[in-house]
Amino acid sequence: MENALRVRRRAQTAREIHVAALELCQEHGLDAVTTEAISSRAGISLRTFFNYFPNKEAAIVHRPPDFPEAAAKEFAEGNGSLLEDMRGLLVAHLTQIDQNRKAGLLIQALLRDNPGLKNAHEASMRGLISELATILATRLGPDKDHLGDILAVVVICAIKKALDSWLVEEDRLLADSIDEILVNLQQLGLVLQ
Amino acid sequence: MENALRVRRRAQTAREIHVAALELCQEHGLDAVTTEAISSRAGISLRTFFNYFPNKEAAIVHRPPDFPEAAAKEFAEGNGSLLEDMRGLLVAHLTQIDQNRKAGLLIQALLRDNPGLKNAHEASMRGLISELATILATRLGPDKDHLGDILAVVVICAIKKALDSWLVEEDRLLADSIDEILVNLQQLGLVLQ
DNA sequence: CGCAAATATTGCACACAGTGCATTTTCGTG
DNA sequence: CACGAAAATGCACTGTGTGCAATATTTGCG
Numbered sequence: 001m002e003n004a005l006r007v008r009r010r011a012q013t014a015r016e017i018h019v020a021a022l023e024l025c026q027e028h029g030l031d032a033v034t035t036e037a038i039s040s041r042a043g044i045s046l047r048t049f050f051n052y053f054p055n056k057e058a059a060i061v062h063r064p065p066d067f068p069e070a071a072a073k074e075f076a077e078g079n080g081s082l083l084e085d086m087r088g089l090l091v092a093h094l095t096q097i098d099q100n101r102k103a104g105l106l107i108q109a110l111l112r113d114n115p116g117l118k119n120a121h122e123a124s125m126r127g128l129i130s131e132l133a134t135i136l137a138t139r140l141g142p143d144k145d146h147l148g149d150i151l152a153v154v155v156i157c158a159i160k161k162a163l164d165s166w167l168v169e170e171d172r173l174l175a176d177s178i179d180e181i182l183v184n185l186q187q188l189g190l191v192l193q
Numbered sequence: 194m195e196n197a198l199r200v201r202r203r204a205q206t207a208r209e210i211h212v213a214a215l216e217l218c219q220e221h222g223l224d225a226v227t228t229e230a231i232s233s234r235a236g237i238s239l240r241t242f243f244n245y246f247p248n249k250e251a252a253i254v255h256r257p258p259d260f261p262e263a264a265a266k267e268f269a270e271g272n273g274s275l276l277e278d279m280r281g282l283l284v285a286h287l288t289q290i291d292q293n294r295k296a297g298l299l300i301q302a303l304l305r306d307n308p309g310l311k312n313a314h315e316a317s318m319r320g321l322i323s324e325l326a327t328i329l330a331t332r333l334g335p336d337k338d339h340l341g342d343i344l345a346v347v348v349i350c351a352i353k354k355a356l357d358s359w360l361v362e363e364d365r366l367l368a369d370s371i372d373e374i375l376v377n378l379q380q381l382g383l384v385l386q
Numbered sequence: 387c388g389c390a391a392a393t394a395t396t397g398c399a400c401a402c403a404g405t406g407c408a409t410t411t412t413c414g415t416g
Numbered sequence: 417c418a419c420g421a422a423a424a425t426g427c428a429c430t431g432t433g434t435g436c437a438a439t440a441t442t443t444g445c446g
Contacts, residue, residue, distance in 0.1 A: 119312040154347045189385025
């Protein structure tokens with residue numbers, strides 16, 4: 001009952017569907033792309049498509065990279081300033097996004113032009129938010145769950161804002177985007193006094 | 194070309210559809226409710242339903258009360274502590290929600306039991322968020338747009354959290370919920386130093 | 387190896403969602 | 417009352433998403 005292989009294969013198929021969806025959107029525009037077309041380009045049946053994604057929007061947005069476990073642990077156990085400790089977490093996370101800059105750009109462009117994708121995007125963000133909320137719960141300790149939840153929301157929101165500038169401006173440094181996030185959060189802290 | 198009357202009629206019809214949708218959900222559960230059933234209970238054709246809402250989820254969630262203009266203006270032009278000035282805005286907003294406590298409770302219960310409603314709910318929240326962002330832009334002045342956007346997100350998030358406790362606990366005072374919101378935001382400010 | 391169990395893929399049928407378009411009805415206004 | 421804009425409607429049609437049962441593939445194990 002060793003399913004590590006199966007898990008990897010599943011993830012691979014999902015990625016293939018995702019890529020097929022992105023390519024078709026680039027070629028014909030989101031509205032002209034059907035789940036059937038995606039399935040056939042990905043070399044699977046329509047029925048199988050729905051085994052992997054609930055709808056085409058989900059296939060397009062797929063899921064954002066998670067927070068690497070090592071960085072999460074380090075942050076959760078850190079005891080410096082929260083914002084400074086968070087830098088490592090952000091570096092780890094944004095680095096992963098950087099790996100896949102091309103897909104990121106494409107998805108972002110699609111999001112701009114197709115408001116109908118917003119729901120799917122938000123849904124995938126909810127996953128990230130709750131992952132971060134879990135990490136923050138460890139860091140903040142008990143009885144701070146509301147605070148942790150809210151903080152998670154605001155951090156993800158700041159990351160999204162930074163990605164907007166980062167993916168657009170070709171030669172922007174990753175470090176600058178991270179600074180932007182931290183500065184925004186710090187300003188938020190000031191204004192909430 | 195005086196369309197004030199038409200606007201009111203339109204809003205009324207939308208409300209009737211909304212109510213019909215809520216009633217049917219209560220009776221048969223969300224999954225068993227079709228757009229056709231909603232239309233027919235509301236006394237309109239299926240085609241007309243889609244003139245008012247893009248899908249049944251939107252009809253169920255409808256739209257949350259906005260921030261009353263007077264309170265918004267007062268907050269935008271205030272110059273005390275941001276959080277204290279915000280209290281008036283929150284009072285005005287939550288009071289409106291209180292007017293319709295019954296529907297609020299029902300919608301909240303539906304949201305708990307039907308994850309499929311989350312998207313529609315988030316979509317309607319986006320409207321509120323951008324409304325608040327506009328208000329905050331006035332209050333904060335220029336060059337703070339990112340900060341205003343992020344702040345709007347976090348405030349709406351705090352409101353949602355407070356509503357969770359408020360709608361559940363029967364005899365909770367509105368004032369307490371508002372305090373809860375402000376305390377959460379203040380704690381957030383502290384932790385972001 | 388080769389079998390049995392678990393898991394993944396697929397085809398088919400079907401009910402519902404959502405849209406475009408042309409037509410009809412309603413209703414405020416002059 | 418009559419006109420015209422806005423709203424409601426009917427109809428046809430494409431695409432979505434699911435349940436179910438059959439088939440194929442992979443995995444663990446004797």
